[in-house]
Amino acid sequence: MDCAIEAIADVGLHRASLAEIARRAGITKQAIFYHFATRDALIHEVLAVVTKQGAEFMAARSRQEHTPADELRAYIEANVEYIGSHRERVKALVAIAMNFTDEDGRSRLLPLDASVYGDSLAPLQDILQRGQEQGQFVEFNTRTMAMSIRAAIDAIGPQLNAIGDLDLDGYARDLVELFDRATARVRA
Amino acid sequence: MDCAIEAIADVGLHRASLAEIARRAGITKQAIFYHFATRDALIHEVLAVVTKQGAEFMAARSRQEHTPADELRAYIEANVEYIGSHRERVKALVAIAMNFTDEDGRSRLLPLDASVYGDSLAPLQDILQRGQEQGQFVEFNTRTMAMSIRAAIDAIGPQLNAIGDLDLDGYARDLVELFDRATARVRA
DNA sequence: CGATTTTTTGACCGCACGGTAAAAACGTAG
DNA sequence: CTACGTTTTTACCGTGCGGTCAAAAAATCG
Numbered sequence: 001m002d003c004a005i006e007a008i009a010d011v012g013l014h015r016a017s018l019a020e021i022a023r024r025a026g027i028t029k030q031a032i033f034y035h036f037a038t039r040d041a042l043i044h045e046v047l048a049v050v051t052k053q054g055a056e057f058m059a060a061r062s063r064q065e066h067t068p069a070d071e072l073r074a075y076i077e078a079n080v081e082y083i084g085s086h087r088e089r090v091k092a093l094v095a096i097a098m099n100f101t102d103e104d105g106r107s108r109l110l111p112l113d114a115s116v117y118g119d120s121l122a123p124l125q126d127i128l129q130r131g132q133e134q135g136q137f138v139e140f141n142t143r144t145m146a147m148s149i150r151a152a153i154d155a156i157g158p159q160l161n162a163i164g165d166l167d168l169d170g171y172a173r174d175l176v177e178l179f180d181r182a183t184a185r186v187r188a
Numbered sequence: 189m190d191c192a193i194e195a196i197a198d199v200g201l202h203r204a205s206l207a208e209i210a211r212r213a214g215i216t217k218q219a220i221f222y223h224f225a226t227r228d229a230l231i232h233e234v235l236a237v238v239t240k241q242g243a244e245f246m247a248a249r250s251r252q253e254h255t256p257a258d259e260l261r262a263y264i265e266a267n268v269e270y271i272g273s274h275r276e277r278v279k280a281l282v283a284i285a286m287n288f289t290d291e292d293g294r295s296r297l298l299p300l301d302a303s304v305y306g307d308s309l310a311p312l313q314d315i316l317q318r319g320q321e322q323g324q325f326v327e328f329n330t331r332t333m334a335m336s337i338r339a340a341i342d343a344i345g346p347q348l349n350a351i352g353d354l355d356l357d358g359y360a361r362d363l364v365e366l367f368d369r370a371t372a373r374v375r376a
Numbered sequence: 377c378g379a380t381t382t383t384t385t386g387a388c389c390g391c392a393c394g395g396t397a398a399a400a401a402c403g404t405a406g
Numbered sequence: 407c408t409a410c411g412t413t414t415t416t417a418c419c420g421t422g423c424g425g426t427c428a429a430a431a432a433a434t435c436g
Contacts, residue, residue: 005390011289011291012202012289014202015291017422017423017424018423018424018425019422019423019424027383027384028383028384028385029386029424029425030384030386030425030426031382031383033383033424034377034382034383035428038424038425039423039424039425056409069290094351098286099200099202099287100192101199101200101203103323138369140362140366141362141363143357144359144363144366145362145366147343148304148336148343148345148366149341149365150343151336151339151340151342151343152335152336152339152340154339154343155335155336155338155339155342155377159335168264170329172334174328174329174332174333175332175336177328178328178332178333178336178370179370180327181369181370182367182369182370205392205393205394206393206394206395207393207394215414215415216414216415216416217395218396218414218415218416219413219414219415220393221394222397222412222413222414223413226394226395227393227394227395293402336397358385
């Protein structure tokens, strides 16, 4: 599994052939078939493992915060930290999510897609809505705001690959400040 | 070229084989070789055509605005409109940008990468900086802000594919409002 | 030890890929 | 009609892919 993740992150999904994965693992291609019926099953397993690890990390990081604004800050910081400390896993996840399609180009992750978005976008939107209801946040479209926050977080991955000198802590601080300004009812 | 763009947008870069493109164009695979030395040359040509068309669209849309805040609004609106009205081209562009790698997994667009980012991120950062110098914008990291704005815009593509009922005009309005709040020195 | 699980060896299949040669069709000017 | 350059076709090649099969060889463990 580790070598599969590494291979996908390194050379992309469609170049991460069974032979390539086996080579990295120091085993033969046929040994993989003993444990996985097809290549698809392997990929699905990688996806399951990576998403599960991510969920566990986030669960461990989500301490109880007192206000929606604090929750939003914690959400951004935890996500940025996770991406920074699990670059390979995140890269593999993105590679699979973007390229695991059938002949018609449709995603093969539709059931999972919902859960992936559900696990990341829904709780975020929930934080925003509670913040508005409690009067801490100004009025805005919670869906657009949630999408923008996630997009800003997910943009880290490609940037990490493109430019090596990205200051993650600084980036997280900037994001927290940015979206605090965008959501806050009154200027701090 | 149109069929190549269509194929890449439809089934992804690595499934858009010469046979597939030829089939859509109603010609044989070998006819493509008469006009393009290799498949890579074809892809590069698609990339060049699409980016050029995009640049022309943006150039035509960038009317003279009076203040950095107006420029920022115009930038967001023009970009969202372009993505909405050129979904196929944008999809093909993203597919190529994300998957056009060599054996080592490195992007083959490094020279182009710089120009792609330069054409979209640099002018944005320039708007932000002028806004700060003129006192219309509050202090923030212009790079982080520029990345966040672009990320929020680029998130439209995947969302358009995932959910069909996305209201682009509304999304553009929300984004303008969001980043106006995030950048403005004083609350409107 | 013996039985079971796991891995290797090595050969093989059908397929789709990018790419190549040479021939055939085509358009057009003399 | 012919001759010539352009464009497209038919047929083919080598390669790597996912996947299969059978049997030998390790490794694991009660």
